[in-house]
Amino acid sequence: MEDSHSSLFNLGILDTLTDDQLHEILDNYNAFCNATQSLLGGAGDLSYGAQFVSNVHTLCKHGLESLVLDHFLKILEETFERNGASRFWRHFDPYTDFVGLNKNDDINIDEDEIESVLYNALEEISIEKQYQEKCLLILVHALQSFKDQMSEERHNFEAERNYLTSKYQWIVSSVLMTTLPRVFPVILHWYFKRRLEELSTMVDVEFTDDVSPNKDGMDLDEKGKVCNKDVEMDVDECYSARRFSENSRLVKNIGKVVLGLRSLGFTSMAEDAYASAIFLLLKAKVYNVAGDDFRSSVLQSIQSWIQAVPLQFLHALLVYLGDSVSYESTSSGLKSPLAPQPSSFCPGIDTPSEGLVRWKLRLEYFAYETLQDLRIAKLFEIIVDYPESSPAIEDLKLCLEYTGQHSKLVESFISALRYRLLTAGASTNDILHQYVSTIKALRTIDPAGVFLEAVGEPIRDYLKGRRDTIKCIVTMLTDGTGGNSSASGNPGDSLLEELNRDEEIQENFGIDDDFNTDDRQAWINATRWQPDPVEADPLKGSRNQRKVDILGMIVGIIGSKDQLVHEYRTMLAEKLLNKSDYDIDSEIRTLELLKIHFGESSLQKCEIMLNDLIGSKRVNTNIKATISQPSQTSVEVDDNAISMDKIAATIISSNFWPPIQDEPLNLPEPVDQLLSDYSKRFSEIKTPRKLQWKKSLGTVKLELQFEDRVVPFTVSPVLASIIMKFQDQTSWSSKNLAAAIGIPVDVLNRRIHFWISKGIIAESPGGDSSDHVYTIMENMAETSRNAGGSGNTQELLGGDEEEDRSVASVENQLRKEMTVYEMFCIADPPYDKSLQQLQSFLSGLVSEEKLELRDGVYFLKK
Amino acid sequence: MACCCFMDLDAQDETCGICRMAFDGCCPDCKLPGDDCPLIWGACNHAFHLHCILKWVNSQTSQAHCPMCRREWQFKG
Numbered sequence: 003m004e005d006s007h008s009s010l011f012n013l014g015i016l017d018t019l020t021d022d023q024l025h026e027i028l029d030n031y032n033a034f035c036n037a038t039q040s041l042l043g044g045a046g047d048l049s050y051g052a053q054f055v056s057n058v059h060t061l062c063k064h065g066l067e068s069l070v071l072d073h074f075l076k077i078l079e080e081t082f083e084r085n086g087a088s089r090f091w092r093h094f095d096p097y098t099d100f101v102g103l104n105k106n107d108d109i110n111i112d113e114d115e116i117e118s119v120l121y122n123a124l125e126e127i128s129i130e131k132q133y134q135e136k137c138l139l140i141l142v143h144a145l146q147s148f149k150d151q152m153s154e155e156r157h158n159f160e161a162e163r164n165y166l167t168s169k170y171q172w173i174v175s176s177v178l179m180t181t182l183p184r185v186f187p188v189i190l191h192w193y194f195k196r197r198l199e200e201l202s203t204m205v206d207v208e209f210t211d212d213v214s215p216n217k218d219g220m221d222l223d224e225k226g227k228v229c230n231k232d233v234e235m236d237v238d239e240c241y242s243a244r245r246f247s248e249n250s251r252l253v254k255n256i257g258k259v260v261l262g263l264r265s266l267g268f269t270s271m272a273e274d275a276y277a278s279a280i281f282l283l284l285k286a287k288v289y290n291v292a293g294d295d296f297r298s299s300v301l302q303s304i305q306s307w308i309q310a311v312p313l314q315f316l317h318a319l320l321v322y323l324g325d326s327v328s329y330e331s332t333s334s335g336l337k338s339p340l341a342p343q344p345s346s347f348c349p350g351i352d353t354p355s356e357g358l359v360r361w362k363l364r365l366e367y368f369a370y371e372t373l374q375d376l377r378i379a380k381l382f383e384i385i386v387d388y389p390e391s392s393p394a395i396e397d398l399k400l401c402l403e404y405t406g407q408h409s410k411l412v413e414s415f416i417s418a419l420r421y422r423l424l425t426a427g428a429s430t431n432d433i434l435h436q437y438v439s440t441i442k443a444l445r446t447i448d449p450a451g452v453f454l455e456a457v458g459e460p461i462r463d464y465l466k467g468r469r470d471t472i473k474c475i476v477t478m479l480t481d482g483t484g485g486n487s488s489a490s491g492n493p494g495d496s497l498l499e500e501l502n503r504d505e506e507i508q509e510n511f512g513i514d515d516d517f518n519t520d521d522r523q524a525w526i527n528a529t530r531w532q533p534d535p536v537e538a539d540p541l542k543g544s545r546n547q548r549k550v551d552i553l554g555m556i557v558g559i560i561g562s563k564d565q566l567v568h569e570y571r572t573m574l575a576e577k578l579l580n581k582s583d584y585d586i587d588s589e590i591r592t593l594e595l596l597k598i599h600f601g602e603s604s605l606q607k608c609e610i611m612l613n614d615l616i617g618s619k620r621v622n623t624n625i626k627a628t629i630s631q632p633s634q635t636s637v638e639v640d641d642n643a644i645s646m647d648k649i650a651a652t653i654i655s656s657n658f659w660p661p662i663q664d665e666p667l668n669l670p671e672p673v674d675q676l677l678s679d680y681s682k683r684f685s686e687i688k689t690p691r692k693l694q695w696k697k698s699l700g701t702v703k704l705e706l707q708f709e710d711r712v713v714p715f716t717v718s719p720v721l722a723s724i725i726m727k728f729q730d731q732t733s734w735s736s737k738n739l740a741a742a743i744g745i746p747v748d749v750l751n752r753r754i755h756f757w758i759s760k761g762i763i764a765e766s767p768g769g770d771s772s773d774h775v776y777t778i779m780e781n782m783a784e785t786s787r788n789a790g791g792s793g794n795t796q797e798l799l800g801g802d803e804e805e806d807r808s809v810a811s812v813e814n815q816l817r818k819e820m821t822v823y824e825m826f827c828i829a830d831p832p833y834d835k836s837l838q839q840l841q842s843f844l845s846g847l848v849s850e851e852k853l854e855l856r857d858g859v860y861f862l863k864k
Numbered sequence: 865m866a867c868c869c870f871m872d873l874d875a876q877d878e879t880c881g882i883c884r885m886a887f888d889g890c891c892p893d894c895k896l897p898g899d900d901c902p903l904i905w906g907a908c909n910h911a912f913h914l915h916c917i918l919k920w921v922n923s924q925t926s927q928a929h930c931p932m933c934r935r936e937w938q939f940k941g
Contacts, residue, residue, distance in 0.1 A: 617898055
């Protein structure tokens with residue numbers, strides 16, 4: 003090579019050439035060209051070999067070795083382009099229509115046909131290539147023998163050959179690449195996809211048979227061994243053996259195709275094709291396994307499937323390629339950096355090859371990500387059936403730990419919440435239940451509550467805008483049945499359970515709050531410290547303060563615990579006042595739990611309320627015990643008197659109870675008599691304390707006896723008083739009746755509807771338009787005709803709910819304060835003037851000296 | 865017929881002259897009103913929480929006086 007180069011640039015050498023030499027060169031060159039042409043063009047005819055070699059020798063003698071090489075390689079390239087590449091591509095001409103097809107679409111062509119086309123094409127081009135390589139070797143040998151003659155020293159034959167073969171390889175792949183039709187990758191993809199599907203169905207049968215032993219075990223080759231062993235031990239040995247060989251035959255075919263493609267320089271394209279086929283298959287598998295059933299964990303089975311199908315396949319493929327590639331790996335010279343290193347792969351050795359491990363990681367990441375995306379998209383549904391769907395949550399947790407894409411979850415879930423939950427159509431109860439489930443579910447995924455913080459924010463903001471939020475929360479807190487109006491009466495939703503659970507936590511919580519944390523505790527805390535996730539908002543304090551505490555988060559919606567306690571007190575009062583049996587065990591329990599959580603002092607009043615009930619029971623018993631000894635001031639009892647046994651009084655310390663709604667009411671004479679007798683006895687026992695009756699409150703159990711039936715009721719005292727009036731007089735005008743009972747006519751008209759709806763009283767227009775006449779219905783026939791409703795059902799505290807509440811709700815208490823303003827707001831006609839109109843009206847009043855304006859505030863002029 | 869009604873625990877609608885808490889509330893040392901924190905009348909007809917007046921009486925070195933009218937304190941009845 004050295005002298006050829008120097009002679010090439012030494013133009014002086016041209017002058018030394020004689021005519022003979024020139025002729026010799028020309029003749030030989032022509033002969034060499036012809037020989038090259040016929041050698042390469044001839045179909046396997048190597049008879050020109052000897053002539054060719056001597057031509058090469060002569061030309062080399064004149065220092066024209068590079069010319070020889072260049073020309074030969076040029077002809078080689080042309081021939082390959084003509085005989086190899088274009089013929090190769092011609093095989094795929096019929097399929098050019100499939101270029102536009104999506105990778106996921108199934109190509110509607112004969113499976114065997116395209117497979118055999120691919121095989122034939124690869125076969126043909128490899129024969130052509132082998133022939134050309136042979137020709138190249140002839141040239142190499144010719145050059146070699148020339149050099150051997152010229153000098154004594156041994157030339158490096160190997161290096162020369164490698165140089166030329168790799169050059170040839172470049173030629174082959176560059177020719178193929180430049181002429182690559184667009185359909186080819188599609189065909190490859192399709193081919194691998196089909197083969198893998200075939201393999202997967204084959205393995206799936208096996209897999210479902212052998213699910214149990216495959217359940218766990220991450221180690222790759224262990225798995226492989228288990229599988230093989232299982233197959234060998236299978237009862238139906240013949241069958242599984244056949245299946246196994248079928249399996250390996252398939253892998254072998256695929257391996258052959260991959261090898262063929264590799265030798266053409268399509269290493270990375272082949273890899274892309276089977277990788278994308280594997281990923282497609284894996285994706286389909288994940289979608290298939292992870293359906294809309296959230297009650298079982300699917301991650302395990304996906305993992306086992308990855309072990310059983312794609313990794314088995316890759317393992318076999320790599321073994322196959324690794325075995326047969328070894329001698330070619332040097333000659334091919336073309337290697338994608340991503341390509342597994344066959345040299346590092348030693349089949350039969352327990353440690354899986356690096357390539358396989360890399361594949362495993364890639365596949366698992368892909369599977370995790372796919373499953374995670376699926377689950378995140380369905381997170382709303384998953385949380386709706388939370389306790390049942392916890393396996394899905396666990397899966398998601400593992401996936402997220404692997405992929406770290408928590409922010410995806412937050413975004414998608416918030417938009418789902420906005421769209422599906424935080425709408426006017428959802429009841430506050432449902433929103434709260436979903437919120438609690440969200441907290442519980444996300445607590446598993448993210449114990450530090452960082453993402454929960456982000457997800458919970460829109461819910462909290464939304465709930466703050468709802469009026470009945472506090473009420474629902476308190477109901478959830480105190481009611482073991484988890485809310486009254488909600489259809490989902492799932493006891494698991496109740497926050498009461500949460501109160502129970504948190505007892506222990508709260509004790510620690512108390513210590514945390516305290517600044518006197520002892521050193522030991524501080525040390526324990528310090529050793530447990532872990533950094534916050536990167537997504538944590540540094541403004542929201544550290545992990546310790548952000549500890550997920552459902553009650554805390556719920557109370558956070560309300561704003562302050564005082565409001566919650568206030569609402570609780572109101573509801574407790576309502577509940578206690580409607581009790582007639584002094585049974586307050588569950589209330590005591592709830593209160594104790596609340597005390598642990600919210601502190602004893604804030605619930606002091608509630609405790610007094612419960613204590614009143616306990617006291618009432620005792621007093622009640624005492625008073626009844628005095629019946630045997632007649633009261634010192636007792637009056638003569640008449641026939642209508644009601645026994646003291648029947649009465650059960652609730653004695654309250656009104657200072658500690660929420661404001662109680664009391665309407666004046668005239669009770670029937672015997673009842674009134676009984677009550678004053680009761681208070682007399684009370685005063686005797688409890689001097690100097692006295693009783694003041696709230697006559698409109700309480701419950702009355704009564705039985706109405708008609709000609710044809712007896713109907714029991716449990717109603718409020720007002721309703722009882724109303725019906726009692728009909729005992730003496732079957733028909734009342736509304737005015738008279740109202741006067742007799744001592745309530746306003748409109749209240750009467752509203753209340754009496756209860757009895758009308760039960761078909762016990764009938765309403766008819768009276769003499770004057772505002773007056774009605776109420777008549778009692780003595781028998782059933784009339785009743786059913788008038789009111790289709792059955793009167794036999796025992797109704798607890800009939801009447802419209804709002805009016806019948808014994809305790810003014812927090813809302814009502816507020817509303818009373820606001821009545822004055824309300825008169826402005828909802829007067830008839832409604833106030834619809836603009837701010838400007840109001841201002842001009844007020845300034846008119848100022849000019850009339852009725853009002854004065856100071857610092858932007860209007861005052862009444864004195 | 866069974867009836868269930870409600871009553872007010874009614875002493876006087878006033879506050880204890882010592883602790884300024886309502887009579888039907890309780891003194892600052894008690895948690896529960898009513899029997900746990902009874903009222904007591906002096907001979908002068910001034911009422912206090914029993915606990916409050918006892919504390920007052922015990923804190924006086926010589927004969928105690930009613931905090932309201934400075935008459936010698938004696939329990940009524």
